[in-house]
Amino acid sequence: ELKVEQNPLFLSMQEGKNYTIYCNYSTTSDRLYWYRQDPGKSLESLFVLLSNGAVKQEGRLMASLDTKARLSTLHITAAVHDLSATYFCAVDPYRAGYGSGNTGKLIFGQGTTLQVKP
Template sequence: ELKVEQNPLFLSMQEGKNYTIYCNYSTTSDRLYWYRQDPGKSLESLFVLLSNGAVKQEGRLMASLDTKARLSTLHITAAVHDLSATYFCAVDPPGAGSYQLTFGKGTKLSVIP
């Protein structure tokens, strides 16, 4: 059974600071997705990482994937309040298509002015 673990689950940080959210998964997969969820809203796709060493950046967020370590990171640079949300990573189980994503429990980020 595929397990996806995120840490930390809660993160409070000051504006302007940098931090990294970690996503570990238990079985081989080379497809990893990051989503953002604002309170009361649905999930918004941030990044799709499809190969070992993949790195994608959008604004103050950068995601990377190391399939050998079964680890993805979401790095936040110079955080701003608008980044406050819950961030989920999700992984395809081996042998499956893009359906049946297995999600981590989410990291609730609060950026404090």
């Protein structure tokens, strides 16, 4: 059974600090997603990581993927209050070994709730 585990599940940090959220998954896949969810809202796509060693950055967020270690990280640089939200990683387990294509059958991590304090 595919498992996707995030660490930590809750993170309270001061503005201006750096931190990293980790996402481990238990099967081969080379397509990993990061999403943001604000309270009561749907998911917003942040990053799609498609290959080993992929690194993407948007503002204060940077995501990377190590398919050999089955690990993705979401790094937060100089956090600001607006980044407070819940962050999910997700894996499409059918991507690897079945040819190309995303099936959409996403397996989500538990989510990391980030609280940035002024």
